[in-house]
Amino acid sequence: MSGELSPIDKAKFVAAKRAVDFVEDGMRVGLGTGSTAAWMVRCLGELVREEGLQIKGVPTSNRTAELAADVGIEVISLDEAKWLDLTIDGADEFDSDLNLIKGGGGALLQEKIVATASDQMIVIADSAKEVAQLGAFPLPVEVIPFGWQTSKALLEETLINLDVLGSDSTLRMNGDAPFVTDEGNYIIDLHLTRIGNARQTALVLNQIPGVVENGLFIDICDIVVVGHGDGRVEVRDINAGTLEEDKIDFLESENLFSDF
Template sequence: MSSEMSPIDRAKYAAAVKAVDYVQDGMKVGLGTGSTAFWMIKRLAERVRDEGLRVTGVPTSSRTAALAREEGIALTTLDEAGWLDLTIDGADEVDGDLNLIKGGGAALLHEKIVATASDRMIVIADAAKQVAALGSFPLPVEVIPFGWQTTQKLVEELLEGMDVLGREVQVRQMGGMKLLTDQKNHILDLHLKHIGNPRQLAMVLNQIPGVVENGLFVDICDVLILGQADGRVTVRDLDAGAASEVAADLTEPDNIFAEGGE
């Protein structure tokens, strides 16, 4: 394993290695977006090259699609695939009930659609992403550009009646401009500090006119894989019940670490 990797990247890679073990020949796989998904795509491409693994990927963002093509993974669209065997993606936060906050990479809309069109969703993350309660990471909400300021005011009014500790809402910027998602929408980041009822908040946010989707993933994750810098991973599979700890094989050629994620 490359000594140039940071501890956080080693943890992410350990989770990615374990997750790719779930991929079987002939599967249709949703490919997530973000720094941890980056390592998953790298590892999946290795299996394609070294083992002749046949997979078809459905990317959740233009960045993921570009990386997967560069790595030699065959791609298709979700409409062409119809239904997926599994999706592997990262998370910005995950609680004890496997509820997630996603959208730090501004791909939450595609990520949620792809994940819910899969038999199983595997979430990979470094162990620091596990929290007692969601909310420390700002909750992304994707909104259409038309009337976005009105939508923001409606979101702010809604939060007054929610079980949260903060109510600051900011439109996400990039390079001094409002960020545009792959669907040419904006992202509102909700700084809530603590979310007491993720399920309720997810439902009511999506009822606001102008809101396309929110970054709360409730009852979507089936398997959580948390990586440690020493190569250990903790796997929590809802079908299996109790969590288990195993060691991932991190003995890889140095060239896999030549690029970094987001």
């Protein structure tokens, strides 16, 4: 079945498969949102069902909660967990300092809350997500619906004075209606092309009235697991300054593909 996956999906799968090696019995684990994170949840579910792994998962979105429950992971809220041992999530972009852009799936607020309530954050990604400088992927900014057009105008005005290349913004849509997050908010995507100072940008954007949170994750990620279409995996630890290489055998995990 693995032969039916595209190289990108294979890369996402092997990154997810390698990342779950960090999960130990009894842990409270933050469960990310998105296509790569979905592979991770399925891999954890396999360990729960077939190897008796006992964990409690805190999902970062309603759809992740549903998937986790479907594959047999015990789901609890962050309030119940209070603090997490680690969070595993995807990213839309990451740089050499493991700073991220997240929120392409619309769950950036819960993702950032869960990640910062964890002892460790592990990001899983295919190699295409690595960039020399953040900004090619549109930066999501979650805003409350009240006065969103004013918030959008303030965002564009603020960008003029920041070290970014572009200043256009668009309201994210879901068909003919605005996309609505799990918290009932809207998302404005900023098309910046290049972000020169990600830390400053993140701080300034969050000062704008109406802005709830932005998709820049600065100094939050500890480890990135990068997957490749041929099964190769790189594990980069920003704190230890290490780089490990591994390879995942698809044949060992054909049962994970049974639903596809």
